[in-house]
Amino acid sequence: MFEPTIKDIAKICGVGVSTVSRAINDHPDINSETKEKIMNAIREYGYVPNDSARNLKRVDAKAIAVLVKGIANPFFTSMITVIEQECKKRHYAMELSHIEADENEVDVAQKVVKEKRLRGIIFLGGLFSHSEEKIKKLSVPFVFSTVGSIPENISKKLYSSISVDDRRESARMVNYLIGLGHTKIAILVAEAQEESVGKLRLEGYCDALKVHGIEVNPKLICQTKDELSHFSMENGYLTTKNLLERKEKFTALYAVSDVLAIGARRALYEAGLRVPEDVSLAGYDGLDMADYTVPSLTTMRQPVEEMAKDTTRLLFDVIAKRTKHQHITYEAELLIRESTAKIPE
Amino acid sequence: MFEPTIKDIAKICGVGVSTVSRAINDHPDINSETKEKIMNAIREYGYVPNDSARNLKRVDAKAIAVLVKGIANPFFTSMITVIEQECKKRHYAMELSHIEADENEVDVAQKVVKEKRLRGIIFLGGLFSHSEEKIKKLSVPFVFSTVGSIPENISKKLYSSISVDDRRESARMVNYLIGLGHTKIAILVAEAQEESVGKLRLEGYCDALKVHGIEVNPKLICQTKDELSHFSMENGYLTTKNLLERKEKFTALYAVSDVLAIGARRALYEAGLRVPEDVSLAGYDGLDMADYTVPSLTTMRQPVEEMAKDTTRLLFDVIAKRTKHQHITYEAELLIRESTAKIPE
DNA sequence: TTGTCCATTGGAAACGTTACCGATATCAAA
DNA sequence: TTTGATATCGGTAACGTTTCCAATGGACAA
Numbered sequence: 001m002f003e004p005t006i007k008d009i010a011k012i013c014g015v016g017v018s019t020v021s022r023a024i025n026d027h028p029d030i031n032s033e034t035k036e037k038i039m040n041a042i043r044e045y046g047y048v049p050n051d052s053a054r055n056l057k058r059v060d061a062k063a064i065a066v067l068v069k070g071i072a073n074p075f076f077t078s079m080i081t082v083i084e085q086e087c088k089k090r091h092y093a094m095e096l097s098h099i100e101a102d103e104n105e106v107d108v109a110q111k112v113v114k115e116k117r118l119r120g121i122i123f124l125g126g127l128f129s130h131s132e133e134k135i136k137k138l139s140v141p142f143v144f145s146t147v148g149s150i151p152e153n154i155s156k157k158l159y160s161s162i163s164v165d166d167r168r169e170s171a172r173m174v175n176y177l178i179g180l181g182h183t184k185i186a187i188l189v190a191e192a193q194e195e196s197v198g199k200l201r202l203e204g205y206c207d208a209l210k211v212h213g214i215e216v217n218p219k220l221i222c223q224t225k226d227e228l229s230h231f232s233m234e235n236g237y238l239t240t241k242n243l244l245e246r247k248e249k250f251t252a253l254y255a256v257s258d259v260l261a262i263g264a265r266r267a268l269y270e271a272g273l274r275v276p277e278d279v280s281l282a283g284y285d286g287l288d289m290a291d292y293t294v295p296s297l298t299t300m301r302q303p304v305e306e307m308a309k310d311t312t313r314l315l316f317d318v319i320a321k322r323t324k325h326q327h328i329t330y331e332a333e334l335l336i337r338e339s340t341a342k343i344p345e
Numbered sequence: 346m347f348e349p350t351i352k353d354i355a356k357i358c359g360v361g362v363s364t365v366s367r368a369i370n371d372h373p374d375i376n377s378e379t380k381e382k383i384m385n386a387i388r389e390y391g392y393v394p395n396d397s398a399r400n401l402k403r404v405d406a407k408a409i410a411v412l413v414k415g416i417a418n419p420f421f422t423s424m425i426t427v428i429e430q431e432c433k434k435r436h437y438a439m440e441l442s443h444i445e446a447d448e449n450e451v452d453v454a455q456k457v458v459k460e461k462r463l464r465g466i467i468f469l470g471g472l473f474s475h476s477e478e479k480i481k482k483l484s485v486p487f488v489f490s491t492v493g494s495i496p497e498n499i500s501k502k503l504y505s506s507i508s509v510d511d512r513r514e515s516a517r518m519v520n521y522l523i524g525l526g527h528t529k530i531a532i533l534v535a536e537a538q539e540e541s542v543g544k545l546r547l548e549g550y551c552d553a554l555k556v557h558g559i560e561v562n563p564k565l566i567c568q569t570k571d572e573l574s575h576f577s578m579e580n581g582y583l584t585t586k587n588l589l590e591r592k593e594k595f596t597a598l599y600a601v602s603d604v605l606a607i608g609a610r611r612a613l614y615e616a617g618l619r620v621p622e623d624v625s626l627a628g629y630d631g632l633d634m635a636d637y638t639v640p641s642l643t644t645m646r647q648p649v650e651e652m653a654k655d656t657t658r659l660l661f662d663v664i665a666k667r668t669k670h671q672h673i674t675y676e677a678e679l680l681i682r683e684s685t686a687k688i689p690e
Numbered sequence: 691t692t693g694t695c696c697a698t699t700g701g702a703a704a705c706g707t708t709a710c711c712g713a714t715a716t717c718a719a720a
Numbered sequence: 721t722t723t724g725a726t727a728t729c730g731g732t733a734a735c736g737t738t739t740c741c742a743a744t745g746g747a748c749a750a
Contacts, residue, residue, distance in 0.1 A: 052737090117396075376727080
């Protein structure tokens, strides 16, 4: 079947290709009658500009990329949805790419940016193995927005970030549990490596215990298994089962992610432990899901929508050079629900 | 910063551009030493081929698109993840696009295909307003794979489909509930419009009741609200609250999606109804999530992974003209778990 | 009338790649 | 030596756009 190009449209309308180009790109230097005539022909013949040709010619491809590590976490799904909407508003395309566990995200970024001539990158994920040297090598007009932990070893001038102070908010949650009378608090932690959210949230947990003079009991610190997706219900479930086998007494369980908490809930249930009567359960993230479980889950809500919107806005601002790189920190909101309760006397 | 092109690499290596092209595309007509030399230079200078230029020149852009209606449903998220992996294996890019409620999916497909010169399209979604005429207009080498309900009014030769016989499997679920002794079975149904999964699952529900001589009680048929995302926990929750306000007695509640069921579970809980003691609850889809709720959810598992793999395989087969359009139907698996029980005498 | 300015247009050169076609070198066979 | 086949390579024309630059024509002032 016949696929019209800009030349065909030009011929049909008896004008030059540049005129058609002006028409479709809303250039001012064009007669309104001519433009209308062209637009009609375009509609009639179903002409759609070829994106590759456009991006090849344009200095600026109107597109950004979102790189996600750990798509399994619904928290990121929500963020992506909002980011996509924001891009659409600005008539930008959004390229979505997953980063596998064994890939380096800056390398992937490098490749994607060159391949597609993108204007910017948003990183989504809790753990990044950035190195300053690699980031400097990212040649193209580039914005590096990270959601989650902020790499400490890199000059803040090189990237923007959007994050919640995981360590502080995590401590806040544990403080709340301690306030309820709990002292034997177990923690379910994912990816407790350098610069990861897991590590920060674990540190917050330790901070809170120390402030209250409670000794950190290593037997109550449970790390998720590497073989599985770190933030998955299955991992939460299995890790909790593992914890229960240790026979170490605890009255509260704090999972550093809602998904983990939901898996944990199941494991507790199967072990015959009631929530919150026998064990108080707390999550982190504030997923919609956490509000519909039975019992509903006490959690730290991260302002997803706001964060996603700001990420996008910031990215476009930096691209347009309206602003320098910024680092925004959000407050999380402690949502107290049914899964946590005072420890019985 | 300096961004090398194929010409630069050619100059650096003292060869022609076509030789470099041969090297990066694994053409046979090239000396292995030359190739190695070129590959080294490419690594050293960080050359990455420009995707736009490639796709512009190539007759066949190595990419397909996945168009999703209703991304909120985690069922689709799983499918997309698998499809993406399959594409990666074949060195194809996957373009992901959402279809808004007010958009026509064939129009979107048309536009995307022309814009990006794609080789094929996969539709994901329960409801499509396809028209034969529009599909025929899809000019480019094109494959149309639909997952979900199959449009009945369109020649089967024009597209491929991957689906579960929603009507039959839905009836199977209701049969199972009837087998447990339930006769007052409420149904939570989303999007009960023409050609939608919702409608088919509702029909299956009616079929099963009729076979057992149980009268269909319209007061037990609850439609989700249009304002919300049809397949969301919130909608399941609100619709169930609405059902409960009707004061119509029921001993089982069948939600046509697990997400809805989880919302329903919450509403039942708040109303003081125990699952399964007071009300048996059943879902549909077989999400991972359904296995971790308390109580775990009886559901109809659709073979997501298999379906996603077959969809991709089929698409690539049709693109390569290895096969004609096909229509594959899968069996769902009835997963009986804790949320359903025999009706007490 | 002439010159100047503005609005509108067309032509053509890129953008970076692939694919075709032809060129060269090498080597074996005649 | 000549011929032909084979392996390897380079040049160049596209692919469909955008963007610059120059051209045209009309309006208006000098």
